[in-house]
Amino acid sequence: MPFSPNIARLLISCPDRPGIVAEVSGFLYAHGANITDLDQHSTDPEGGTFFMRLELQTPHLDVGRAALERSFADVVAARFGMDWRLSYAAEPKRVALLASKADHALLELLWQWKRGHLPADVRMVISNHDTLRAAVEGFGVPFHHVPCAPGHKAEHEAHVLSLMEGQVDLVVLARYMQVLSPEFVARYPNRIINIHHSFLPAFVGANPYRQAFDRGVKLIGATAHYVTADLDCGPIIDQAVGPVTHRHDVVALQELGRDLERRVLARAVLCHLEDLIMVFGNRPGVFG
């Protein structure tokens, strides 16, 4: 969608009950916020969860943003027990990219960002290796090498967190080969995105690409999700698969897996940046 500095996006989830759309839209209309796009659904007509995403035109607001948000919190959100957030297209989210040695996912994000396809403020790249410094600095993005010595994971994480402190709205794990501690994850709830390859069906144990090859899988996939304390089990943001033929050997499967990872991660990050996703409990609602 074309960029407009006048767009705000309101995301809401709460227990469903009659009258929510009327209440929210009435409030916005009364304050001069014109709704140009609205997507709403309930998971169940009785006792379900209500999800809604609105795009608003803000030029004719009758109050400032802070006042609008305070008023919405007091008048509407409190009454319905809403989780909600209001974002402004004119204020792109601040992003940190965490990587290790592999460059495919990281470079895809930087390229798409440079081309204007990812409306973000990329603040920094942090890596436990120095390998990708030149590539990153070529994009004009600060690169921080934060080594992670065996047995010093806590210091590593503390260092990473201090670099991001107050600077970052979203953390993207672009093939960052470190398991994050629950304490780290708790600092950025539903704001850390990870990518991993996926198989259909799953292959348990070592070398899944070899197992997939041996059974003759026809599809390889990738899954982007929010990171929770429970590794690789967070809410899913996006997934894709690519076709495999009898001419793919194990190396070609891995290359296909990397290609899917970089594309799915970039799509998932865009989805978050455009406020197209909202998590309620562990369940993500992806709009659009």
Add this chain to the structure above:
Amino acid sequence: MPFSPNIARLLISCPDRPGIVAEVSGFLYAHGANITDLDQHSTDPEGGTFFMRLELQTPHLDVGRAALERSFADVVAARFGMDWRLSYAAEPKRVALLASKADHALLELLWQWKRGHLPADVRMVISNHDTLRAAVEGFGVPFHHVPCAPGHKAEHEAHVLSLMEGQVDLVVLARYMQVLSPEFVARYPNRIINIHHSFLPAFVGANPYRQAFDRGVKLIGATAHYVTADLDCGPIIDQAVGPVTHRHDVVALQELGRDLERRVLARAVLCHLEDLIMVFGNRPGVFG
């Protein structure tokens, strides 16, 4: 989506201006119609067209349907200059299928209908040939053979129209190889669905499959659209493509084309039956 007899669907389009969502949702809330799904967008923030589709739960309505519709027309629709319609899942649309000799599109619709995938009341099949009578009657659907002798098109159409008179909400051309007159089309505005194959790029002139083969096309497509007076130029409902390899000869391309036609037509009919499409001017808004 699972069938529920309590669902009504409201489709609205009108010139955009602030306050429409608030007005409509306020009206519905006041009358006890709970919104469980809402999809709205405007084509432009200034001077655009407003499109909205809502799914409502009707068990707690405070008035009867007729009263609700009258009130909505008077209180809301008139004020905003709305095109609108309200449909009830419990009242499936009545459908006539028109075919010639080819059976692929017709049988696909009848099979899907019999399996419960097309929530319609299939009233009749009308054909200018008698070829498919047995196949159709096997589904328990009345079959009408209405021949079309050269130079007697007007009589043919009059006969077809008389069979459908007062019986039919939707007309589906399942490879009905007759060009409809503007008068016929005007009787069912945006309620006649047609299917035709499509090429990428287009091939003008005779035998497009041969031309497509000769240039080595990699994709063959099909397009389902509403019929307007301007042949094959009506609002598009759905499209799909299928992959072509160097092993497809011209006969295999044609078979692929037929397979796409039947699948796309069935999807387009379902889209209409579930009120997922609304036309404003010549432009279709397909929701979901």
Add this chain to the structure above:
Amino acid sequence: MPFSPNIARLLISCPDRPGIVAEVSGFLYAHGANITDLDQHSTDPEGGTFFMRLELQTPHLDVGRAALERSFADVVAARFGMDWRLSYAAEPKRVALLASKADHALLELLWQWKRGHLPADVRMVISNHDTLRAAVEGFGVPFHHVPCAPGHKAEHEAHVLSLMEGQVDLVVLARYMQVLSPEFVARYPNRIINIHHSFLPAFVGANPYRQAFDRGVKLIGATAHYVTADLDCGPIIDQAVGPVTHRHDVVALQELGRDLERRVLARAVLCHLEDLIMVFGNRPGVFG
């Protein structure tokens, strides 16, 4: 591809070594079998497995089929340690369909067969329930109800095997909800096709559709495979996925799963019928 009664298909796998293509093609040329389609690859240039599929025109053979096959066995196959089979398009494979109560996969196969899309000789449907008798007999196919009382699985299987004895080249499990014994499977090696839904990633434990819904999966899949003694782990023939949106509830996910199952199973059966698949060890080579 269009049907031709003059086509034979030769499938070969063996340890790779130089000269196999030259030997096979030289043999066929010498006997008047013209190659019109050939697909060959080796899994590795050194020490890999050789896979080849050929389509031959048979009108100008200089010997009868039996003599040709004997000669090929003696002169070519023995020398290279080949697994091979030669099939004739004019002799469609004889098929038994096994089902339980669910009809989606079974009816899809019968419909496609009736439309001429599955070049098979469907000999019988066998079910452990009587539910689908009328639907099957409507296609003119014999229906055998073979109940499976608890604790009498061996008798059930013996009865099923006796019905198929000498009548069947391929067994298709169209949602046949019985686990086959290794003895049953051994009677039809790489000639029993099964279908099951697949998730990306996998969900272990009860009610995978609910788990998939809760995590917000974006894709649901299905996998068709040959049955081996190791349940659900046989060589994969075909797979597909379908997109999930935030509007799919658990029931809609299940319906999407069923739709994928019937399409993937039909494609896999066609793949087998056209001799497009060959298994070497546990690894399937799917051509085309």
Add this chain to the structure above:
Amino acid sequence: MPFSPNIARLLISCPDRPGIVAEVSGFLYAHGANITDLDQHSTDPEGGTFFMRLELQTPHLDVGRAALERSFADVVAARFGMDWRLSYAAEPKRVALLASKADHALLELLWQWKRGHLPADVRMVISNHDTLRAAVEGFGVPFHHVPCAPGHKAEHEAHVLSLMEGQVDLVVLARYMQVLSPEFVARYPNRIINIHHSFLPAFVGANPYRQAFDRGVKLIGATAHYVTADLDCGPIIDQAVGPVTHRHDVVALQELGRDLERRVLARAVLCHLEDLIMVFGNRPGVFG
């Protein structure tokens, strides 16, 4: 597929007749060239065209390349009237990229090339504008600005041809907004690749994206093809489509079109670089 310096690829097309596979494979076996991958088909069993692509392992050749090629020409190709070429993976094709002002297609090619996904020797970028100089030189590729003043097209083309003289095996038009003269095209037969957007169905006249939007198309496409004297009608190499929803406005459609163009062009160039395509007459055979 993983790169191997020992692979050669042989592409052949000729009028079909019995014995070609035997002859070619016999010749190669006799000279120590092991076939590891072979794809062959004929367009018709009688009077059709024969297409074949082989991958060979070259380490055990009994003669040098030049001698092998001479012998193949004399002994095999002449006899069957073959069009053929033999390429070596160790000798990547030399490529010139021609662009104007738009960067999306050009940068995609340079990025993929830099990542090692396009096994080419990118010799130069030539543009009729100076806009993209910095971006190109950042990849270490020479950039030539060759202006094209109105009425001086012949000089422009002469200049471009002189830069490429003896340096280039493949010319890629990465949104190069100049129509090439038949004389230019004749210098690189089936070795100039172009990309253009495609619609389904086609929209004739000005502003096709607006027309596509107005009719509500559901798919936008792109087509990569070899350039022939007949503009936009050359043999097709690859095509793809992307889905359109009711939320795409005209600007978003154009962005989607650009995204498809860059991906399809990159795939088509890779297809040519890996010798997966062969043109016979105007008809392309794309293998794999």
